[in-house]
Amino acid sequence: SQTIHQWxxxxxxxVGSPLSLECTxxxxxxxxxxxxxxxxxxxxxxxFYSVGIGQISSEVPQNLSASRPQDRQFILSSKKLLLSDSGxxxxxxxxxxxxxxxxxxxxxxxxxxxx
Amino acid sequence: xxxxxxxxxxxxxxxxxxxxxNCSFTDSAIYNLQWFRQDPGKGLTSLLLIQSSQREQTSGRxxxxxxxxxxxxxxxxxxxxxxxxxxxxxxxxxRSNDYKLSFGAxxxxxxxx
Numbered sequence: 001s002q003t004i005h006q007w008x009x010x011x012x013x014x015v016g017s018p019l020s021l022e023c024t025x026x027x028x029x030x031x032x033x034x035x036x037x038x039x040x041x042x043x044x045x046x047x048f049y050s051v052g053i054g055q056i057s058s059e060v061p062q063n064l065s066a067s068r069p070q071d072r073q074f075i076l077s078s079k080k081l082l083l084s085d086s087g088x089x090x091x092x093x094x095x096x097x098x099x100x101x102x103x104x105x106x107x108x109x110x111x112x113x114x115x
Numbered sequence: 116x117x118x119x120x121x122x123x124x125x126x127x128x129x130x131x132x133x134x135x136x137n138c139s140f141t142d143s144a145i146y147n148l149q150w151f152r153q154d155p156g157k158g159l160t161s162l163l164l165i166q167s168s169q170r171e172q173t174s175g176r177x178x179x180x181x182x183x184x185x186x187x188x189x190x191x192x193x194x195x196x197x198x199x200x201x202x203x204x205x206x207x208x209x210r211s212n213d214y215k216l217s218f219g220a221x222x223x224x225x226x227x228x
Contacts, residue, residue, distance in 0.1 A: 006158075032214055043119065043204070043218035044159075059215075090158055094214055103149065104206070104216055106158035 002027035006091045006107030013114055019064075019078040021110050023091030026072065031093040033074040034104070035066055038088040050074060086114045117142045119207060121219035129227050134192035136222045138205035143183050146210040150179050150190050153202045153221065162203075163190070195226045 006023045013019060025031050032051055036044040046059045048066035056066050063082050067075045074091060091107040118141040128134060138148070147166050151159040163172045163179040165188065171180040176193040192199055202223045206216040 034215075041124070041220060043220040044206075044216075046215055049215060088156075092159075096214055102147070102208075102214060103161045103164055104159075104214075105161065106151075108158045109156070111156065 002093075002105065004091060004093055004105055004107045006110060008110060009108065010111045011113070013081050013112065015083055015114055016080050019076070019081050019085070019112070021076040021089055021091075021112075023074045023076075023107055024072055025093045028093070028095055029071060031072065031095055033068065034092040034094075035074065035076050036090045036092060038090060038109075044090065048076070081114045083114050086112055088112075117145075117207060117209070117217040119205060119217050119219040121203075121205060121222050123222060124220065125223045125225075127225040127227060128195055130195060130197060132195055132226075134190075134195050134199070134224060134226075136190040136192075136203050136205075136224070138188040138190070138219055140186045140188075140207050140217070142209075143186050144209065145183060145207045146214075148179075148181055148188050148205060148207045149216070150177075150188075151204045151206065153204060155202075159204065192224075195224075197226045197228045200224055200226050 003026045034049045035047040038044050050056050050068045064078050089110045092104050094102050094104050120139045149164045150162045153159045165172045165181045178191045181188045202221040204221040206218045208216050
């Protein structure tokens with residue numbers, strides 16, 4: 001079966017410091033990978049998605065970047081964190097089988113507090 | 116741009132009462148709709164997926180309906196239990212190779228024992 005791992009679970013970082021959040025998927029190959037951010041009381045905002053190694057699409061302009069160095073690894077980064085980067089970050093994956101029954105599976109999330 | 120709205124934002128009911136959660140979306144050209152459950156500080160767990168050609172899906176005490184033409188979905192939870200307390204989010208997808216979902220802000224449910 002497939003599993004998704006996301007770490008760390010919580011992170012407190014000072015403004016201006018770098019960020020690296022990692023997500024890996026096991027038990028599948030060629031997954032579509034996603035980074036979402038969830039602000040309190042709001043829906044999930046899609047930040048980045050990737051359909052393959054080295055292929056990254058950004059949904060909104062921001063202080064963050066993403067990379068996919070391996071098929072099942074997705075990394076969210078920042079060179080200098082801003083206060084507005086605080087939030088709950090979720091990694092997700094799906095396998096596109098070509099049918100309408102595809103589900104999105106989420107990691108356990110990282111609560112980032114920028115102080 | 117697809118907009119997904121969930122009303123109410125919060126709901127508190129006594130144990131045993133049936134729950135009705137609403138989701139509306141502005142663009143009816145969806146591929147599928149999913150209902151998720153999220154516990155505090157945790158990731159999302161998919162509960163039900165309704166394909167655009169379907170009208171409802173059932174899993175145990177959960178039943179989700181879809182009226183694509185009116186842009187509405189409803190999640191029914193029968194005989195609620197304290198363990199059903201969580202935030203429930205709906206999300207719709209469009210037909211594309213990237214499979215991006217648009218999420219509502221969720222309904223936070225509290226079931227009182």
